[in-house]
Amino acid sequence: MAEKWVLMVTAQTPTNIAVIKYWGKRDENLILPINDSISVTLDPQHLCTTTSVAVSPTFTHDRMWLNGKEISLSGGRYQNCLRELRARASDVEDEEKGIKITKKDWEKLHLHIASYNNFPTAAGLASSAAGFACLVFSLAKLMNVKEDHSKLSAIARQGSGSACRSLYGGFVKWIMGKEENGSDSIAVQLADEKHWDDLVIIIAVVSSRQKETSSTSGMRETVETSMLIEHRAKEVVPRRIIQMEKAIKDLDFPSFARLTCSDSNQFHAVCLDTSPPIFYMNDTSHRIISCVEKWNRFEGTPQVAYTFDAGPNAVLIARNRKAAALLLQRLLFYFPPQSDTDLNSYVIGDKSILQDAGVHNMKDIEALDSPPEIKDSTPMQKYKGDVSYFICTRPGRGPVLLTDETKALLNAETGLPK
Numbered sequence: 001m002a003e004k005w006v007l008m009v010t011a012q013t014p015t016n017i018a019v020i021k022y023w024g025k026r027d028e029n030l031i032l033p034i035n036d037s038i039s040v041t042l043d044p045q046h047l048c049t050t051t052s053v054a055v056s057p058t059f060t061h062d063r064m065w066l067n068g069k070e071i072s073l074s075g076g077r078y079q080n081c082l083r084e085l086r087a088r089a090s091d092v093e094d095e096e097k098g099i100k101i102t103k104k105d106w107e108k109l110h111l112h113i114a115s116y117n118n119f120p121t122a123a124g125l126a127s128s129a130a131g132f133a134c135l136v137f138s139l140a141k142l143m144n145v146k147e148d149h150s151k152l153s154a155i156a157r158q159g160s161g162s163a164c165r166s167l168y169g170g171f172v173k174w175i176m177g178k179e180e181n182g183s184d185s186i187a188v189q190l191a192d193e194k195h196w197d198d199l200v201i202i203i204a205v206v207s208s209r210q211k212e213t214s215s216t217s218g219m220r221e222t223v224e225t226s227m228l229i230e231h232r233a234k235e236v237v238p239r240r241i242i243q244m245e246k247a248i249k250d251l252d253f254p255s256f257a258r259l260t261c262s263d264s265n266q267f268h269a270v271c272l273d274t275s276p277p278i279f280y281m282n283d284t285s286h287r288i289i290s291c292v293e294k295w296n297r298f299e300g301t302p303q304v305a306y307t308f309d310a311g312p313n314a315v316l317i318a319r320n321r322k323a324a325a326l327l328l329q330r331l332l333f334y335f336p337p338q339s340d341t342d343l344n345s346y347v348i349g350d351k352s353i354l355q356d357a358g359v360h361n362m363k364d365i366e367a368l369d370s371p372p373e374i375k376d377s378t379p380m381q382k383y384k385g386d387v388s389y390f391i392c393t394r395p396g397r398g399p400v401l402l403t404d405e406t407k408a409l410l411n412a413e414t415g416l417p418k
């Protein structure tokens with residue numbers, strides 16, 4: 001009788017936002033960067049990937065479904081991750097189900113993978129980071145790969161560079177490494193998510209029509225054409241990494257904010273220094289920067305840090321809940337929703353920040369007073385509809401296994417998407 005069993009694992013993995021940016025590779029295939037980077041992991045309750053992986057002798061080839069649609073696994077990045085994991089797989093035995101897989105069996109057994117992002121894919125919210133980290137983490141569990149998270153991060157890195165930082169919660173450093181084979185280009189945790197739990201993160205998802213240059217091709221063009229990038233990678237980032245690690249260790253928000261904002265601005269400056277120039281931020285992004293800069297200056301000490309990846313969305317890190325509530329008031333004042341938008345879908349995630357801001361309905365938004373830092377400046381403008389929505393979140397934990405079968409994305413009997 002042919003064996004019919006299906007063995008399955010489900011995991012959940014967060015996304016992350018870099019506060020010292022990775023931009024530029026020294027090896028395109030292995031995905032080796034030209035500088036270290038540091039990120040904050042975002043709470044998976046609000047932004048995460050869930051992935052189920054299954055193995056069965058009845059599967060005829062490796063297959064993957066992303067957000068319900070079958071996608072091809074033939075791309076080099078998926079193939080590199082699968083190859084690295086298969087090479088490290090170990091024996092697996094489940095006596096209850098009568099399953100016995102030896103290390104060698106993994107070479108010929110096929111896999112089914114189903115993944116779901118609880119936020120828009122390829123919208124500049126780092127779906128590839130959470131996605132590849134989750135793929136590697138869940139497959140490593142299924143295949144009984146006996147390696148620590150750092151070693152797994154080096155595999156996730158080959159799916160997407162920033163993915164290696166999603167193997168940990170809290171604050172994470174991706175060490176660029178020196179080896180040609182990439183073995184020392186790994187992520188390490190600097191501090192867990194409880195270390196600095198005052199921080200609140202608000203993401204402004206900015207409406208954008210045009211399709212941006214992907215990170216992969218953008219950074220390739222920068223390395224090929226920008227003169228500034230070498231100075232950044234060799235001189236600026238190494239110093240900033242040391243300062244940023246200290247700021248995180250000391251919970252020093254003013255230093256953290258200055259470094260985060262400067263590094264985001266320098267990343268966008270090297271994009272502008274690329275030929276042809278790459279524009280990731282738009283007018284709305286620039287208005288958000290001005291709003292934060294004016295407010296920080298008015299307060300005399302930073303209340304909020306901003307950072308932008310390869311797109312117009314703003315990631316705003318507030319020093320505490322009080323600053324986050326004041327920030328949300330400002331954001332809603334400048335960027336009120338369209339009249340037909342429901343407040344409940346305009347501010348998502350941790351809605352308690354909205355309560356703290358004293359905003360319960362659309363009338364409360366209309367009644368918001370102009371911020372004191374712009375009281376005297378005229379004319380004062382509002383930009384209705386320029387932000388699609390806001391996500392309120394915080395630093396979060398690393399990958400976890402989900403044991404609740406109802407969370408699985410594949411059917412336990414057939415191994416096909418539910």
Ligand SMILES: Nc1ncnc2c1ncn2[C@@H]1O[C@H](COP(=O)(O)OP(=O)(O)OP(=O)(O)O)[C@@H](O)[C@H]1O
Nearest residue numbers: 049115121122123124125126127128129131132310
């Ligand atoms: N859950 C997932 N599992 C595996 N791969 C994923 C997953 N989600 C996204 N990806 C991969 O990442 C690609 C999207 O990455 P891309 O870099 O274009 O967008 P992004 O990561 O959402 O945005 P950005 O990198 O600009 O922040 C998808 O085409 C897919 O190949």
Ligand SMILES: C[C@@](O)(CCOP(=O)(O)OP(=O)(O)O)CC(=O)O
Nearest residue numbers: 018021022160161162215216309310
């Ligand atoms: C601006 C960034 O978000 C760039 C991320 O680039 P990716 O990790 O998406 O690029 P690939 O390695 O080519 O997949 C900065 C960062 O996350 O550090």
